Amino acid sequence: MYKYNDFDHAFVTSRNAQFREQVNRRISGALSEDEFKPLRLMNGLYLQLHAYMLRVAIPYGTLNSAQMRQLAMIADRWDKGYGHFTTRQNIQFNWPKLQDVPNILDALAEVEMHAIQTSGNTIRNVTADHFAGAAADEIADPRIYAELIRQWSTDHPEFQFLPRKFKVAVTGAKQDRAVIHAHDIGLQIVEQNGKPGMRIIIGGGLGRTPMIGKVIREFVAMDDILPYLESVVSVWNLLGRRDNKYKARIKITIHENGIDEFSRLVDERFALIRPSFQGFDQTLLSEISDAFDAPKFQRFDLSAFDKRYQGDPNFRSWVDTNISAHKQADYAIAAISLKSHGETPGDASSAQMRRIADLAKTYSHDELRISHEQNIVLPHVHKAHLPNIYDALRAIGLATANIGLISDIIACPGMDYCALATARSIPIAQDIATHFDALKLEHEIGPLKIKISGCINACGHHHVGHIGILGLDRAGVENYQITLGGDGTETPAIGERAGPGFCADEVIPAIERLIHFYMNERLAPSETFLECYRRLGLGPFKSALYETDQSKVRANAA
Amino acid sequence: MPRPNFDQIITANDLLEGDVVYFTAAATWSRDIQKAEVFSDEAIAQVRLIEAMAQTNIIVGAYLMPIQHTKDGHAPTHFREEFRTKGPSNYAHGKQEQTYV
Numbered sequence: 102m103y104k105y106n107d108f109d110h111a112f113v114t115s116r117n118a119q120f121r122e123q124v125n126r127r128i129s130g131a132l133s134e135d136e137f138k139p140l141r142l143m144n145g146l147y148l149q150l151h152a153y154m155l156r157v158a159i160p161y162g163t164l165n166s167a168q169m170r171q172l173a174m175i176a177d178r179w180d181k182g183y184g185h186f187t188t189r190q191n192i193q194f195n196w197p198k199l200q201d202v203p204n205i206l207d208a209l210a211e212v213e214m215h216a217i218q219t220s221g222n223t224i225r226n227v228t229a230d231h232f233a234g235a236a237a238d239e240i241a242d243p244r245i246y247a248e249l250i251r252q253w254s255t256d257h258p259e260f261q262f263l264p265r266k267f268k269v270a271v272t273g274a275k276q277d278r279a280v281i282h283a284h285d286i287g288l289q290i291v292e293q294n295g296k297p298g299m300r301i302i303i304g305g306g307l308g309r310t311p312m313i314g315k316v317i318r319e320f321v322a323m324d325d326i327l328p329y330l331e332s333v334v335s336v337w338n339l340l341g342r343r344d345n346k347y348k349a350r351i352k353i354t355i356h357e358n359g360i361d362e363f364s365r366l367v368d369e370r371f372a373l374i375r376p377s378f379q380g381f382d383q384t385l386l387s388e389i390s391d392a393f394d395a396p397k398f399q400r401f402d403l404s405a406f407d408k409r410y411q412g413d414p415n416f417r418s419w420v421d422t423n424i425s426a427h428k429q430a431d432y433a434i435a436a437i438s439l440k441s442h443g444e445t446p447g448d449a450s451s452a453q454m455r456r457i458a459d460l461a462k463t464y465s466h467d468e469l470r471i472s473h474e475q476n477i478v479l480p481h482v483h484k485a486h487l488p489n490i491y492d493a494l495r496a497i498g499l500a501t502a503n504i505g506l507i508s509d510i511i512a513c514p515g516m517d518y519c520a521l522a523t524a525r526s527i528p529i530a531q532d533i534a535t536h537f538d539a540l541k542l543e544h545e546i547g548p549l550k551i552k553i554s555g556c557i558n559a560c561g562h563h564h565v566g567h568i569g570i571l572g573l574d575r576a577g578v579e580n581y582q583i584t585l586g587g588d589g590t591e592t593p594a595i596g597e598r599a600g601p602g603f604c605a606d607e608v609i610p611a612i613e614r615l616i617h618f619y620m621n622e623r624l625a626p627s628e629t630f631l632e633c634y635r636r637l638g639l640g641p642f643k644s645a646l647y648e649t650d651q652s653k654v655r656a657n658a659a
Numbered sequence: 660m661p662r663p664n665f666d667q668i669i670t671a672n673d674l675l676e677g678d679v680v681y682f683t684a685a686a687t688w689s690r691d692i693q694k695a696e697v698f699s700d701e702a703i704a705q706v707r708l709i710e711a712m713a714q715t716n717i718i719v720g721a722y723l724m725p726i727q728h729t730k731d732g733h734a735p736t737h738f739r740e741e742f743r744t745k746g747p748s749n750y751a752h753g754k755q756e757q758t759y760v
């Protein structure tokens with residue numbers, strides 16, 4: 102894992118000291134709220150509905166056990182004993198007090214973490230495939246480049262006052278687990294003539310104007326990556342609209358100017374600045390890549406695993422659902438679902454965090470990942486240890502076998518916490534999970550992604566959910582609009598709006614109608630909801646969704 | 660804009676704790692919505708809002724919100740404000756932990 106060098110330590114320490122003084126000046130009255138707000142946002146501190154919220158970056162979603170333990174300590178000492186993991190590989194603490202925040206930041210610095218650039222119009226925390234360094238289908242570990250980009254973008258003097266926020270995601274695999282098409286820049290490591298480089302996707306984003314990113318370059322050589330990124334951000338920095346924050350994101354800049362014109366300007370800028378990158382970034386890159394060397398894999402006897410797998414259907418179901426292929430034979434990637442039926446998606450208690458840290462230390466080469474789907478991943482576990490891991494997880498209520506299924510829901514904090522929300526999202530997620538668990542249907546339904554946002558900002562990714570749910574305020578009542586057919590992977594699509602919204606207690610029956618329709622219509626159990634939707638189109642699903650007379654739906658389906 | 664039949668109170672978040680507070684007739688802030696001063700007259704409400712907003716060392720983001728009168732005292736008219744009197748629905752945190760509900 103990457104270790105801070107002297108520069109990193111000095112930088113974070115001085116930023117924390119500055120922020121401590123800024124907090125003191127705010128409390129003494131020397132700074133007004135208008136002056137203080139941009140300063141606190143630069144340090145990840147929001148004011149929400151019921152309290153402050155501190156957003157801490159988990160760069161490219163990677164944590165070690167000491168960091169996870171420190172997060173648990175912070176949750177106990179200064180918060181309410183839990184943390185919320187988000188779709189952008191951050192952790193949010195929902196209850197800090199203003200005067201405690203400088204102490205929290207110092208505690209984070211002790212384990213090489215911070216909250217810088219987790220908010221504001223800057224380049225945000227760089228996210229990566231949560232299977233990075235472990236996935237069987239990976240060309241190279243994307244975290245090496247994510248770390249390079251993190252160093253380049255952190256406190257970059259040219260990019261502290263961008264037109265709007267800027268989000269970068271990197272993947273090293275063909276299968277896109279990092280939602281690169283819904284980021285301002287999405288990077289995919291590819292090879293051309295045996296040489297690694299990057300495919301560059303630009304101008305994706307969700308929010309009120311959702312757009313799928315476009316390929317601006319099929320291949321940029323690795324030693325051109327930083328100057329190329331710098332050119333993109335520079336061009337947008339000048340061209341991006343500052344008159345209207347709803348038109349400021351790069352997706353709109355590209356939409357208004359056209360990708361060809363934008364690309365031409367980037368090339369011009371690139372020609373100008375490329376000579377100033379004289380190889381420093383490449384020296385840095387080789388230092389960084391040493392920090393991401395693969396762990397020393399070991400051999401263990403698999404007979405206990407095989408026996409348990411044959412003999413224990415619950416264990417087997419967990420393995421079949423939550424485990425993914427590792428690049429190393431006999432190893433596995435184990436996802437820990439933070440979606441126990443009825444719990445808040447993405448939340449972990451301090452006790453759970455500590456136990457997960459123990460598991461990482463004992464069984465996963467001291468590594469953890471946070472996924473954009475708000476789950477935790479043990480990236481390098483030997484299959485022989487899966488029974489122990491499963492038992493330990495069961496004891497803390499985290500052995501739910503539902504990764505990728507209907508109850509593995511992304512939900513933003515919504516109006517339970519967020520000051521921008523127009524409706525709640527958490528209770529809807531809890532109800533859906535509990536309902537389909539009670540019916541014992543979720544394994545039969547198969548792969549299905551439901552994503553819920555509590556307002557048009559789309560933090561819950563609802564546009565790329567197979568079923569997306571958007572909470573709105575319709576004349577003072579919570580109302581939920583459904584979109585269908587969204588996809589955040591390498592076959593990206595923005596979901597289509599199905600029609601008028603539903604009030605809260607109509608949402609479950611509405612989802613149930615969709616699910617029944619799909620299960621009746623699918624050609625075989627192997628045809629997923631999304632495949633079925635793509636085959637049939639919006640029309641029939643829409644009829645099912647708005648059809649209240651179930652016998653009619655069945656008759657039509659038959 | 661005068662709003663007949665629409666009584667209002669002033670609310671904000673506490674600077675240090677971040678939690679929800681209401682402006683009282685004594686120009687202080689209370690965690691209890693029942694302690695809030697009720698304005699029937701829009702002009703008076705606006706004057707009091709300016710006073711409330713001036714207390715920048717105590718609160719953040721003061722604004723007027725409409726209320727309705729119920730048998731248990733005054734209550735918010737909008738669900739967002741109702742949630743602010745309680746706390747989140749997923750845990751018994753916030754005001755519902757104390758006795759303000």
Ligand code: HEM
Pocket residue numbers: 147149154186187188189193265268283305306307308309310350512513514519520521558559560561562
């Ligand atoms: C205090 C809470 C939050 C606030 C104030 C907030 C604010 C916003 C806003 C204003 C946007 C729209 C940006 C635009 O369209 O230009 C947005 C988008 C987004 N936020 Fe949040 N957000 C919050 C919490 C979260 C959480 C908890 C997550 C992760 C679960 C998250 C992840 C995202 C993502 C993925 C997007 C859409 C992607 C995009 O930027 O286009 N946000 N957020």
Ligand code: SF4
Pocket residue numbers: 513514515516519520521522523554555556557558559560561
């Ligand atoms: S989608 Fe809206 S409600 Fe949900 S976290 Fe984002 S800003 Fe808040």
